[in-house]
Structure formats: structure tokens, C-alpha cells
Amino acid sequence: MRIYQTFILILAMALPAVIFAGNHPLHISQGMIQAGPPNAQVLAGYMILENSSDKTIVITGATSPLFKQVEFHQTFTEGGMMRMRKQEQLSIPAHKKLILKPGSYHMMLINPTRSLQPGDQVPVTIKTSSKNSLTITLTVKLPDSGMQEHHHHH
Numbered sequence: 001m002r003i004y005q006t007f008i009l010i011l012a013m014a015l016p017a018v019i020f021a022g023n024h025p026l027h028i029s030q031g032m033i034q035a036g037p038p039n040a041q042v043l044a045g046y047m048i049l050e051n052s053s054d055k056t057i058v059i060t061g062a063t064s065p066l067f068k069q070v071e072f073h074q075t076f077t078e079g080g081m082m083r084m085r086k087q088e089q090l091s092i093p094a095h096k097k098l099i100l101k102p103g104s105y106h107m108m109l110i111n112p113t114r115s116l117q118p119g120d121q122v123p124v125t126i127k128t129s130s131k132n133s134l135t136i137t138l139t140v141k142l143p144d145s146g147m148q149e150h151h152h153h154h
């Protein structure tokens with residue numbers, strides 16, 4: 001009987017830990033992948049990354065089973081030309097947000113394994129330096145159905 005009671009106690013103590021594990025310090029909202037022309041080899045992903053913890057979160061990369069490669073880029077203007085630069089990592093300070101949006105930081109999804117249509121769901125795993133990865137699902141959307149804020153100059 002004593003052993004049984006101990007077991008119940010351990011179970012009760014373990015439960016909050018399980019709930020906490022699902023509560024990732026990185027919160028991702030308004031995520032989407034912008035639909036491209038048929039057979040586009042590169043698509044852009046946008047989202048809001050929010051760090052709810054007291055420590056800087058460093059994102060070290062991302063993967064998706066539907067793309068050969070996923071990178072983070074920053075768009076910048078050089079000599080009147082829009083260019084993008086690959087970011088090896090993205091840092092989000094404690095309690096701050098990083099907005100991935102057109103004309104700024106964005107996710108670049110390269111070489112899809114199949115053609116993607118608006119409405120398709122794409123799992124993306126975001127890796128952090130704490131080895132605490134987070135998998136999200138991004139929906140492919142037409143450019144005008146995405147974030148409220150638009151910065152299209154094409």
C-alpha cells in the first residue's frame with residue numbers, strides 16, 4: 001500500500017512538468033507562407049516570433065519535410081536594389097518580438113518536394129541554440145490574405 005501511495009505522489013508531481021514542457025518560451029503567431037507561381041522553387045514565409053522567457057532565444061535554423069532547405073534571410077536595399085542576405089541565426093531578446101515580414105526578415109523555403117497550392121499546410125521545425133526545437137504548421141496563402149501589414153513594392 002505504501003508503494004502505491006508513493007506512486008500516486010510521483011504521478012501528481014510529474015503532471016505539472018509535462019504541461020510545462022508543452023509551454024515553449026518561443027511563441028509564433030500570424031505565420032504563413034506566401035503562395036508563388038506554379039513550380040516556384042523559392043517561397044517566403046512570414047510570422048511573428050515572440051520570446052516570453054527571461055533569456056535571449058537564438059534561432060539556429062529551420063527544416064521542413066516539404067522543402068529541401070529552409071533559411072532565414074534579411075532584405076536590404078543596396079544601390080536602389082532589393083537584395084537579401086542569409087542569416088545564420090536570429091536572436092530574440094527576452095520578452096521581445098521579431099517580426100518576419102515582406103521587405104525585412106523572412107523565412108526562405110527552398111526547393112519544395114512538391115507543388116504547393118494556397119491552403120496547403122506546411123510543417124516547419126524551428127531549431128534554437130538551447131536544442132529546444134518547436135514545430136509549427138504554416139498555411140500557404142495568397143499574398144493579400146496574409147498579415148495585415150503590407151509592404152509590397154513589386
Ligand SMILES: [Cu+2]
Pocket residue numbers: 073074084106107108
Ligand atoms: Cu530571402
